[in-house]
Amino acid sequence: MNTRVEEVRIDLGHIELAAHLYGPEHGQPVIALHGWLDNANSFARLAPQLQGLRIVALDLAGHGHSGHRPPGTGYSLPDYVQDVLQVARQLGWQRFSLLGHSLGAIIAVLLAGAVPDKVTRLALIDGLLPLTDEATDAPARLGEALLAQLALADKKKPVYGDCERAVLARMSGRLAVSREAAELLAQRGLMPVPGGYTWRSDSRLTLPTPVRFTLPQAMAFVRRLSCPGLLVVAEGGLLAPRLEQLDGLPLEVCQLPGGHHLHLDDEVGACAVAHCFNRLFADS
Template identity: 65%
Template sequence: MSARVEEIRLNLGHIELAAHVFGPVDGLPVIALHGWLDNANSFARLAPRLLGLRIVALDLAGHGYSQHRPVGASYHLADYVHDVLRVAEQMGWARFGLLGHSLGAVISVQLAGALPERISHLALIDGVIPPTAGEQEAAERLGMALQAQLRSDGKRKSVYPTIEQGVQARMKGMVAVSCEAAELLAERGLMPVPGGYSWRSDSRLTLPSPVRLSEAQAMAFTQRIQCPSCLVVAEQGLLARHTTLLEQLPFEQVVLPGGHHLHLNDEHGATLVADCFNRFFGFA
């Protein structure tokens, strides 16, 4: 197993993104997309274990070392999808695979459903569709989002006196991770500020979405996917309890022990996910 990693920056015209690159130059092209408030180090344990792939693991806009979106812009799913497509164009990849965790899995499904002819493989970890809402909730949701945007003006980020305290805060986040996982994310996520350290991620990422798809709209993306698709469901993750959703998906599904970040929390989980995906990509 080679852990060799290349750091690159990709100027997409409208934004500049940072990324880690793994694997042989002639490997099967794959773009890896991390989860909400994570960064490219989400794949630090998994990517070196994946065989035969040329992996570009992005810091999504507003995360890690990538730029934040301009003032007045938002972080809509369609904007992330556009970013990924621009990355593929810059890499010269007419057809490529997607490896996504959580939010990254949602983005991957959206792109694979929107432009199925561009995607060769779809490898997902504990994520498929975004949170959905009924049509009758649209106005109320927009109002809630607008109020949250106004309240966020001038709001300061949390400052942690030490890196260790920043890591502990990430361990206890909305989705808990192991200490080792939090340390890996902190390598690209924490930055020095007066008084200590803050997380680099754009604070606007925590604002509520002004628009949500209906369940029918979200599922329509899964039905348009044409490429081989494999979904890893974490036994103690976020998807396992959504049995009705899982039964509707036209994907190969593998249930593995571990939590939502099973590919990052420890070496054993990373190995289990890698074994699954190496078989899926045909390099086992």
Template identity: 50%
Template sequence: MHRSWQLEVQGRRLAVMEWGDPQGVPVVALHGWLDNAASFTLLARHLPHVRLIALDLAGHGLSDHRPAGQPYYIWDNVADVLALLDELALERVALLGHSLGAGVATLFAGTFPERVSRMMLIDGLIPLDYAADQLPELMAEALVRGARLSRRSLRPYSSVEQAVQARMNGRWPVSREAAGWLLERGLRQQPDGWTWRSDLALTQPSIVRLCEQQITAFVRRLSMPVLLVMAEQGIGIERVEAFLELMPALELKVLAGGHHLHLEEKAAAQITEWIGERLA
């Protein structure tokens, strides 16, 4: 069983799922791109004594979209995580992040290291970057592509089953059960069929991204224990290798499985065993 509630941040509604013991160790969970808080359903089953608090990031799941025309910059999520902690009067928490959520966790912990007791990251560590000397060209390309993409609309699915199949067979495949969890918060019915709740603007190219030097400055402030679990068939360890030696209390684990390790039964059991040991 989970508990669902909402908080308001500057007039926007952010949706939250909670599992486990309300008096347990608080763990704030941050999901990946185009997923939602239900991404942590399987881990929650294995962590009944933890207070697992999962946020639907802006534009995802049941949370409000950002205003029309406002880009989705990863650093804007830092303010939303801070608002969540303040709403719950949590001075210090453990952070659990997957993919995009891992990047948000790193930015938050680098910004407010005193608010984070430890980090547990799944197949992700840092935000995607733009090389500083290539930013003008990349910005131009993003603006041109974004203007073209803003004129498109997605064809609705004729049934929930069609949407389930699409989610199961996406770029990062998941099981039928996992697809069902994600679609429960990620799908809505309209007169002409079923459509994703997530903001289509999330799929537009980023106009600006942090550069490697800026990301390094955040990673260097991660003095807390960090458990990083990478997937053998995930984003690739090479994407994060250059940053590993910057964290003095890093534990690196590699597990067989795909990018959504935490939604695979065997890998999820191992991940939660490691998490439980470190929260004990």
């Protein structure tokens, strides 16, 4: 197991992204994409257990130590997809695999569906499709997002008196995580401010999405996947209640015990996920 981790920064011109680099220099190229409001430490338990891979675990734009998008712009899914493509170009990778959790899995599917010739393997953790709307919901959705954007200037980030309080808050968030997972995310996600600590993430990440795909549009990306792929579904995660809807998709599905962050919550979950993905990457 290779436990060496290198901190790198990747200048894309329009934004600078931070990342953790794992694995042998000549390993299979993999870009790892974390979930919403997480950071590159999402893969701190899993990445060292993946064999023969050169993994670049990004802090997505607006997260962790990466830059925030300029004022007047936002965090749309196509923008994230474009960032990943530019990262690969900066690294000199013509073809590469994608490892994604939650939001990161969604970004990975969109990229692999849009430019299938670029992606060699898809390793997904409890994420597949973006949230969708009916076409008739689009005007109300955009209106909600526009008003929320106007109100953002009056909102303040929470400030925690010490790191422990921030960790406890992360543990009990909407997508709860273990103490160990919260501590790992806090290591990279907190910054000191007057009065204590707050999260580095851009406040705009919590705004409503102005435009969503319809379900047929989202499914079109999945149907266009052409590379080998494996989706890990957490028994206590987001996808398990809809497991029957995954039948017939061009992906292998593996259901494992644990919650939405099963790859980070504990070593047992990380080992189980690694076992699945090592098999996927060995079949090359």
